[in-house]
Amino acid sequence: MEHLSTYLTPEIKLSCYEDKFFKSDVVFDQHMLIWFISGETKIIQAETTHVFKAGDIFLIPRNKPSTIINYPKDGLPHKTVVMLLTTPILRDFYRNQSVHVTIHPNPTIQSFTNHPLLESCLTSLIPYFQLQDPFPASLASLKITEAISILRTIDPTIDRVLANFDDPYKVELIRFMEQNYQFNMPLEKFGYLTGRSLTTFKRDFRKAFNTTPQRWLTQKRLELAHYQLAEKKQKPIDVCYEAGFENLSHFSYAFKKHFGYTPSSLR
Structure with missing residues (x-):
């Protein structure tokens, strides 16, 4: 580029x-x-x-x-x-x-x-x-x-x-994550935007979801990708980026590992 x-x-x-x-x-x-x-x-x-x-x-x-x-x-x-x-x-x-x-x-x-x-x-x-x-x-x-x-x-x-100069304040974690999981950001940034340190974010996340942030994020992004492919008939390349994956090869590998078939097979 x-x-x-x-x-x-x-x-x-x-x-x-x-x-x-x-x-x-x-x-x-x-x-x-x-x-x-x-x-x-x-x-x-x-x-x-x-x-x-x-x-x-x-x-x-x-x-x-x-x-x-x-x-x-x-x-x-x-x-x-x-x-x-x-x-x-x-x-x-x-x-x-x-x-x-x-x-x-x-x-x-x-x-x-x-x-x-x-x-x-x-x-x-x-x-x-x-x-x-x-x-x-x-x-x-x-x-x-x-x-x-x-x-x-x-x-x-x-x-x-x-005129708003405030830093992000502590917000309700489950609602924020359900609205923003598709954005591929470092966990530190998720913590900052929810008003938490990284340590507090990980601790509160475990209490809320009973799993690690990375596992939950991957699961949610794959579920979103499956819906966009199967129901909205979008192309794998578009779904890949809009669901929060870095590149098509990583997305295809993770998708097949999770669902047992490739993204292209849904089109």
Whole structure:
């Protein structure tokens, strides 16, 4: 896979995937504002699946498990402008605002496609990626502040997401795992997102499920894969990644070992 990122600052980059396909299970530490130039992305979260293409603009909230699948399209690479709305930047912004809101406990991806102000703000960054000189930090700060201000103009409720600086709190473990088992994350990340240390996560998991996290995760992912193959008639390659497996060969091996037949035999 050939991936090229051109950075104006650590918070603003032009990202380009030239290859046919890229997949990752991630939890972003910061909010990400993304403008699509070309290509297509499928983002799978616990609540729903989103598909974005050229011209789309959307915000991915931090601390949300996601499966990201990027594709080139129409002979063009997967190319996006990405702006990180980091916690320090947002703290500094809201320090000068009089905001009293109820924090959104479980925000989802928000789409702002075809809004002229936001598109103009992000489009204006493109020429700077061609320059050899360093991008002035003061100008970067202005651009990010502009984007935040536009988001607040478009959606007055966005403060419920952007002004939330809390770490994940301790949540009910069974419900969280049933909603998020398909995301292939380290156990440390599952622990963090449920408000637990790794040791406490493993201890609480054993009490809740009477097995180890890895065994339970594999079982659940295989059951999901079987349903998608048998009932939804999806392709093994799509099921493999959407059910939380790293590659097709590992998925096929685990599937056959568990069920006694190959994924392709269900199609």
